[in-house]
Amino acid sequence: MTTPGTVSVAALRQYVRAAEASGIDIRPLVTRAGLDPAILETDDDRINGEQFQNFIRQLVDMANNPILGLETGDFVQPGSYSVLGYITMSCSTLGEAVARIAPFEKLVGDMGTTRLSVHGDTLKLTWHCNYDDRVVRPHLVDNVFASWINYARWLADDTTTAPTAVQLRRQSPDPKQEAAYHQRWHCPVVFGAEEDCITLPKALLDSRLRQPDPLLRKTLEAHALTQLASLETDSDLTTRVKHCIQKQLNQGITRQDLVAEDLGLTSRTLQRKLSQEGVSYQRLLDEVRQQMAEDYLRNSDMAIPDIALRLGYSETTSFHRKFKVVAGKTPGEFRRGES
Structure with missing residues (x-):
């Protein structure tokens, strides 16, 4: 089993916003997960991965919602990705932003790892979840993919941006609830697949983003590299x-x-x-x-x-x-x- 590592507080906040929007009191969940409620007031702190996984498990149990992970993706913000979010905001094209995921995703957390591969005119992003809780894993994957798609649309200022297809290892939550995936992602969704991946047209990578700033991006990447070095030392x-x-x-x-x-x-x-x-x-x-x-x-x-x-x-x-x-x-x- 891969160690859960650590997670940025920014990633936790996305789930907190989703829970509060549903009227769920997150205070007992935070406490039972072994977290100090004051940590939600910090900007650059990190929490233990076991605590993060425990928090999501309790949230899933309390919400009793089989597509909770998908819906939490609606609450993504640039800050949800820590400094990686601001790096991608300053990129010129969607391709530049996508290329920054794998090198810097550890800053967001150790929940999983991304692999990019090109097949002809198609780009495939495969995400491997590091968490072992069978209840948490499908929700976490749903959240990651839903957040990616929503954030990419915001970056490109184009709500019609859509993948070619999404494959999920999880089983279908329910035939009726599959409609929620199609409604949000505007593409075929395959459940019970061999891997969790998103495919998209390679041409989509040329999409121009709303706030390109090459100088700021270089500054942020230098800062991100320093943070990565610090995490490696901490490990x-x-x-x-x-x-x-x-x-x-x-x-x-x-x-x-x-x-x-x-x-x-x-x-x-x-x-x-x-x-x-x-x-x-x-x-x-x-x-x-x-x-x-x-x-x-x-x-x-x-x-x-x-x-x-x-x-x-x-x-x-x-x-x-x-x-x-x-x-x-x-x-x-x-x-x-x-x-």
Whole structure:
């Protein structure tokens, strides 16, 4: 399974606008998804993908609407795509805008990946969803495709712009509700397909956009590249935190503030960044402790109470209990088994 990664708050807001337009109170959904409601007031923050997937699942369950994903596409805005939205706004043609999707879509979130391919006079955009929830996936794909089509029409200032066809892996929600797809997309829609993809005439890529600004686009792309580099660095954060924890444990200490300081962060910032990656400091500490404990038990004659002390446990019984939960046997049993 592909990790859910992180998602921009801008992507979450699109679902929030759709829910509020339907009269749904999103506050309990946000809380149950493990999100701080205050995050909706930020502009450039990110949330954990598991939380985003959980929020959509709860929204789907509450709305009881089999085409919820399709309808949320009606609420797309340039800001829904973070800086990618503003990059595409400044492109000269639809082709330029489409070419920016794959390189910069990670800024919107890690929900999926786009592949572009050309077949004669036809362009195909295939989207692979990274999420594993079988209820969420079809709604997420519907949202992505509906948002693309609506946004492309807005960019080109042409409501008649339409794909050649849309293929969806999901099964038909209902023969009557299939009309909603045709009404919005103005093209054949195939359900139960082998992949999720949109095909469109290659000539459509020459469509002129409403606000071309090449200089602004270059500036925005430079900013986007900086943000991408930051995300790639953040993705390695757990590895660096584990390394710092291991260095501390070798000295018999375990302090989150010192780990944060070693990484040039405040404790609060470290906690927030780890949360965005779906982990906690305590979880990483437990993982490093377990790894080091097993190494000591295999490769040293250090007494078990001394190992517990070295790993920062105040009592040997706590070490025994924690080790057995993970390994299924006590430290002593583990050492004898390895011998």
